Amino acid sequence: MAARPPVELLHELRAVGAAVRAAVDRRDGSTLLLNGVTGSGKTEVYLDALAHAVSLGRRGIVLVPEIALTPQTVRRFAERFPGRVGVLHSGLSLGEAYDQWTQIADGAFDVVIGSRSAIFAPQPDLGLIVVDEAHEWTYKQHDPAPRYDARAVAERLGGLTGAAVVFGTATPDAERWYAAAEGRIERLDLPRRLRSVRQPGGEVQLWPDEQxxxxxxxxxxxxxxxxxxxxxxxxxxxxxxxxxxxxxxxxxxLAGFLLCARGHSPACPGCDVSLALHHPRDAEAGAAGRLVCHQCSRSRPTPTRCEECGGPLRPxxxxxxxxxxxxxxxxxxxxxxxxxxxxxxxxxxxxxxxxxxxxxxxxxxxxxxxxxxxxxxxxxxxxxxxxxxxxxxxxxxxxxxxxxxxxxxxxxxxxxxxxxxxxxxxxxxxxxxxxxxxxxxxxxxxxxxxxxxxAEFGYPPFTRLARLVFAHTNAAFAVEEAHRMRDELRRAAAGLPGVDVLGPAPPQVARRRGRHRWALLVRAPDPAGVLREVELPLGWTVDVDPVLLD
Structure with a gap:
């Protein structure tokens, strides 16, 4: 494949590209939030920054949120870096993954592209890490362990190697938006869509589209x-x-909450989130045929009519x-x-x-x-x-x-x-x-x-969370153990400022593979420090900084 010539960066892309190249030059692990509307040319910024890193003898890693997006991303980068693009994700066979891993470690590729596990690629001379669609919750590993967030790993890896870390998205997550607002990371904006326009000489330029x-x-x-x-x-x-x-x-x-014809849904007065509908078939103590708050475990009988307008409530x-x-x-x-x-x-x-x-x-x-x-x-x-x-x-x-x-x-x-x-x-x-x-x-x-x-209700980024889930085949023992652990955590947290232990509450899927499940939520400046004070028996799983609570 012949290399496709680079696209000249014009208008706001030029300033944004220069800022990312400067971060690569600094080699200090700078973190940048590239906040660009869909179609604003973020990928061209990535390609420009990678070309700059390669010119300095350095390499890159590009993360995408889904394996399904890997092929189209690989095509874009392979057009610019033919034969120099590696691929690493969990969809590869063991043999394919081994071959890619060894070639990466040998320095065969200018860039490695993959889903969250690609952040662990042994890419030498790392100069740039791009996390595309950085708002996506799929960057967090849920099951099985280790329950890591590839975005947090990227920031840590950038700090260790000096690589610039770029979080690209049209819709930042609250944590990174807040970090940029506080000045802890640099924010770069691309507010306009861009369209590729081929010039008379054959070169391609990107021109803004206001609409x-x-x-x-x-x-x-x-x-x-x-x-x-x-x-x-x-x-x-x-x-x-x-x-x-x-x-x-x-x-x-789906069918997890109630709605009336005017769009009202019963909510928890203490947490200001919708109450989840638990059907009788769930057969969990305190959950059958009730509305349950998945934050604090408050529950109530399922109403038949809306409290706001009096209309019927339906799943x-x-x-x-x-x-x-x-x-x-x-x-x-x-x-x-x-x-x-x-x-x-x-x-x-x-x-x-x-x-x-x-x-x-x-x-x-x-x-x-x-x-x-x-x-x-x-x-x-x-x-x-x-x-x-x-x-x-x-x-x-x-x-x-x-x-x-x-x-x-x-x-x-x-x-x-x-x-x-x-x-x-x-x-x-x-x-x-x-x-x-x-x-x-x-x-x-x-x-x-x-x-x-x-800030008013005490949710991240103003505090941190740890979610504990206990699962057991015996329904009575599951709820008993969940209450015991809650009491033990509350004793461990006694006197510590800003610590709450909420629950137990049944998750949205209250029974999985024959095992009854109950969840606790620890809200604290350092929830891991609280957890270190207790011993978790077999059957408990822990997720620090969870991105999904159902």
Missing amino acids: LPEVEIVDVRGARELLSGTLVEAIGHALDRDEQALLFLNRRG AQAGTQAVEREVRRLFPTARIVRWDRDTARRQSDHDAILGQLQRHEADVLVGTQMIAKGLDLPLVTLVGVVLADYGLRSGDFRARERTFQLLTQVAGRAGRADLHGRVIVQTLAPDDRVVEAVADYDADGFFEEELRWR
Whole structure:
């Protein structure tokens, strides 16, 4: 493969590129937050910085949040560094991983690309670490141990090697946004989309595009149809123009909370998060047929009517399969593909679906959160969010942040080439601050308000958390052990400032593989220090700084 010439960085890209190159030159482990809207040229900044590092005899590591995104990222870098790109992720066979590992250690590659485990690649002469889509929770390893966060490892590795660390994202997480606001890391902004324009001499330049896709909010309170008339009409127009439409529905928390027709959901008065619905089949003591707070374990009987408007409360039930069926009914000649964990279990499945879309062998893509992650599909001009409210009601204190990130990211799939994009968000809560911030592309306003709320209720980044989960086949013993450990932790924390031990509460999945599960939450400036004061018997798992609490 012949090397593709570099793209000249113009406008704000030039200043941002210079700042990243300067961080590489300093060799002091500088951390930078590259905050750029979708399609703003962040990848070109990465490529420019890597070329600069290579010119200095140094190398790089680039992390992506999903194995499914690795091939398209590899293609972009291989065009610029042909034959010099290594790949490392958990999807490789043992033999493939061994070959890549030894070649990396021998200095065969200018850059190693992979998912979170690639941060441990033995890349010599490290000068640059890029964490793309840095807001993604998938950078945190949950099960099995070790439960590490690749972003924290990247910062530590940068400090040890002097490599510059770049966190690139269109939607920063609250912790890094706050660190930048306090001046602990440097923030670089790319507020405009850029389009590639080929010049008469053949070179490619990036020119700014002032117009982001229009985001239209559709109030579906009281609606009986899954897809509103506005969204159905927009899909029809996209198909008539031979363009593609993307329909997004986050299935996490399916039937895990109650909603009335006006979008209200019962919330915990002490934690200000939605109460999770536990069905009778869960069969856990204190959890059956009740609403439970997954932060503090407060529970109450399941009400039948909304306390705010008096309307009936029902479990949320729509899923991607229902959306696919509805689209097929409305547009029987359209070519429809669904992209979720059921249809894409292997890397080859991801590649096949992406190939269909890129070759325009599909007209409508229906999917979950994986379709919001870094896909560049030039023919997608319409993005429809079928129901924004699933994420808002997940019962996790990060629900608002994660919903804002997902909706903003999925909106960014529309109109990424020369075609104008349109985004339609269906919601039962059109006045919710998250929905308004997405429509206005107002990340700073959202995080300023979100951080005030977190400071008031004592959530990160103003404190730290440790989550302990006990699992056992005997339901009575499981709850007894959870209460015993809570009491022991409270005795260990007695007199320590700023320490709370919350729970026990049943997780969203209260029984897994025949084992009954109960969770505790330690909130403290140093939760690991509290845990060192107690002995955890077999059956307990610990996650310090968890990013998911369900």
